[in-house]
Amino acid sequence: MHKRIITLTLNPVIDKSVTVAGISPNTKLRCSAPKYDAGGGGINVSRALKKLGSDSLCIYLAGGSTGEHLKQVLDQTGIEQMVIPIKGWTRDNLAVTDTTTNQQYRFGVPGPQVEKEECETVLKRLEEYLGENDYLVASGKLPPRMPEDFYVKVAVIAEKKGARFILDTSGEALLKTANSHIYMLKPNLGELSALCGVESISALKLETLAKNFLAEHDCEVLVVSLGPKGALLATKFEMEYIPAPTVLQKSTIGAGDSMVAGMLVSLLKGKSFSDMVKYGIACGTAATMHEGTQLCNKEDADRLYEWIKRQ
Ligand SMILES: Nc1ncnc2c1ncn2[C@@H]1O[C@H](COP(=O)(O)OP(=O)(O)OP(=O)(O)O)[C@@H](O)[C@H]1O
Ligand SMILES: [Mg+2]
DSSP: OOOOEEEEESSOEEEEEEEESOOOTTSOOOBOOOEEEEESHHHHHHHHHHHTTOOOEEEEEEOHHHHHHHHHHHHTTTOEEEEEEOSSOOEEEEEEEETTTTEEEEEOOOOOOOOHHHHHHHHHHHHHHOOTTOEEEEESOOOTTSOTTHHHHHHHHHHHHTOEEEEEOOHHHHHHHTTSOEEEEOOBHHHHHHHHTOSOOOHHHHHHHHHHHHHHSOEEEEEEEOGGGOEEEEOSSOEEEEOOOOOOOOOOTTHHHHHHHHHHHHHHTTOOHHHHHHHHHHHHHHHTTSSTTOOOOHHHHHHHHHHHHHO
């Protein structure tokens, strides 16, 4: 049966990136011409998938002239889209790279309010569209005031339709949804700490916490991403720590989303979970090698994957 990838972005964003030579207060900072990218968890996953040569349907909420702009930017990528219109205006974020220090400053604003009927429309569309064996990726935060159990409802629909639900979110939405039926969960260390109700996690405790988490939750695959340290793969049957290659880090925007995209590409190819995480790490690491919001480049990812496989 043909497997499709569907990404869901409830709080998308127009990412505007500029560079500036030095940042100091009370002076006019002359920035470079802005570069615009469509962003937000699911959209980033769809963009990274495209760069890796895989198609997906990108479902997102958009409103106002910023929402129009977002759609225009996405049209240029050739990604198949399903826009769910909302009254509120899509947010726009700013990332400023100081070229004198190579440091990046990321300014984020909250997303628009989403009405109850608009939430209902999302669920209705998923109900209509999702099919058996599809991969549904819910990635990113919920917009402010959206019910924190919204992903729980999404998980219920995915299960009913026989689709595989992949969740990458944080905060209250993550805690609420963790008890749902989840195919794959990708927390980072901070998110796993919150899930386990602990302040921080030492390397020594990580495997035990992952094991306990799987014993207590209806989650098939847990991938804990560890930033420059790589990731831990945990299922009921396997536990493997996979280190990430060291690279010159330029921007970590979208590292997590590139990782999820890489893992999906491997899943579609029918690879093992171990290979899936290795390719995920390769793609996450590849995303850190370039400035701004470029996400992962396939050549870099493939090269890093070969390196990881040789270790
Ligand atoms: N500095 C780095 N060097 C090498 N690889 C990195 C680095 N940062 C991230 N990665 C790669 O990207 C993957 C995901 O990164 P990370 O664990 O930071 O996810 P995250 O916290 O969810 O990120 P995001 O902020 O994008 O949501 C890591 O598992 C690793 O493979
Ligand atoms: Mg993340």
